[in-house]
Amino acid sequence: MLAFILRRVLQSLVVMLVVALVSFALFRYVGDPISTMMGQEATIADREALRERLGLNDPFVVQFFNFVTRAAQGDFGISYRLQQPVMELILSRLPATLELALVSGVLAFVFGVGFGVYTALNRRGWMSGAIMSVSLIGVSLPTFLIGVLLIWLFAVELQWLPSFGRGDVVALGDWWTTGFLTTSGRASLILPAITLGLYQMTLIMRLVRAEMLEVLRTDYIKFARARGLSNRAIHFGHALKNTMVPVITITGLQLGAIIAFAIITETVFQWPGVGALFINSVRFVDVPVMAAYLMLIAVIFVVINLIVDLLYYAVDPRLRVDRAGAGH
């Protein structure tokens, strides 16, 4: 178990190094940072001085090493555009994105599993047909369109919910701000969360349905029926638990995707998260922010993958290899 975690952490480190290399390459190949920073009027001597001071004349390997060392300490430099430390910028935006992702992830998981199980158990019911048809829309409509439609319906026509922003937020601790504690904050979360989670929900739902149908055909479910266990015990105990292993994987990866690709939703709803920050940084070639964002997303994916692997252990006893007891 411990060896497994160690191995996974080592693998994660390798992944992070590769991502760091890509991030670092941004600095060298996306324009010349010196001209971005000094503007047109600087003399060549000034430019060279700055270049030397920033270590840009050092060999590639040395520069990369310095980049990684600083990144590991949370130092990604100063944003070209906003003239603030990048880490500070990202941290101030992160709570908005994480809260949005958390809410839409939970929505997607709860409704995805619920609908998936329902449609698998009532395969021929008209409700199942309706749910499946609607889910097709969720899969096929692009996120921005869903967002715009929701804004039009609930914000413009019905005027129930705000169309943009995060509402009022409350500061918790040094840098975390939450929208959960105010009415306007919660109301503002609803539309973006639905927009962001709808696709994931339909994906999870279809996966749960397919897996559940598969599991319901297995011999151990047939044997459970032959033992007279209640439908409840069979469906929600025996079948659902076996369905969860692949569902956990996909949900985990999708949670990463929700955080990483909240960009579109954040743009549509002008949500003050890291996705919106990233889009603006791209527009102004704000390389330090872009690089830091890349690294952040990589960290999130790696951490989620690690958690998913550990969850396998919790769900599936066959993976807990205790060789002492095996094979009689």
Next chain:
Amino acid sequence: MTGGDMQEPLLTVRDLVVEFPMRRGTLRALDQVSFDIAPGEVLGMVGESGAGKSLTGASIIGLLEPPGRIAGGEIRLRGERIDNLPPEAMRRIRGRRIGMVFQDPLTSLNPLYTVAQQLIQTIRTHMDVSEAEARKRAVALLDRVGIPAAARRIDDYPHHFSGGMRQRVVIALALCAEPELVIADEPTTALDVSVQAQIIDVLKEICAERGASVMLITHDMGVIAETADRVAVLYAGRVAEIGPVRDVIQHARHPYTRGLMGAIPTLEQTSDRLVQIPGAMPRLNAIPKGCAFNPRCEQVFERCYSERPSLRQAAPNHQVACWLTEEGSA
């Protein structure tokens, strides 16, 4: 031993018809199958693949896979009809009054639950006992089916057990709510030859101890000969012959049964090849008119092509569906 006529049968199957509605017409998979099982009796059920053995078992326990459905006849357990019960009432019979053992022990157990969890859940579904009491019963039962160190191993997961051990666990699960009838559907087919006999012995012993009847579905005549009291031979969804094992083996009346017996290798046998029945069992959509066996029968005559023979008494307790018996020439 052999049920007998004076005792009320535990299970009565009368003219059971199972059909599968298909796009191109309805397939009749079981056609007027009738037999009884007496309390404490072991009834063997033999036949080729597709003869309807497993379907008969599934019909009795009420687990026919749709679109298959019981289209006629009746099934009675201690005189009470069980083929038309509402699902919830039938569920309470499954496990409690009729247990079932499936073919493949490797896939019959839920991999994510310990043996203890599965046993205790089943016991507590049917019996009003505490968790601790259910666990005590479960350990005793595992011990009885021959799991060494049962008290310790009960908390293992199915993948910790070998195939033979898993089938013992499956038997324990099928028997844990003390059913009166156990349907064993090819319980040893998926196992090593070396453990097959042990599993059959365990099953037979425990059922005998508890007075439970067994319906043993197999295509292994050897197992039937050693284990069963009576045997029913199925062919193309119909009962060809049914009677006491010794009678059927030594004085098989139906040409099909004789063919089956000829296919059992014996020590005395001198010929190089085993006898085999020419041809194959007809597909369900192409069962010939009259006797279903007529294309393959060596003693076929006109009547076999026009009329279907019904089960008739050929000897005490021994019934055959063949016109030869009718004519008195067998």
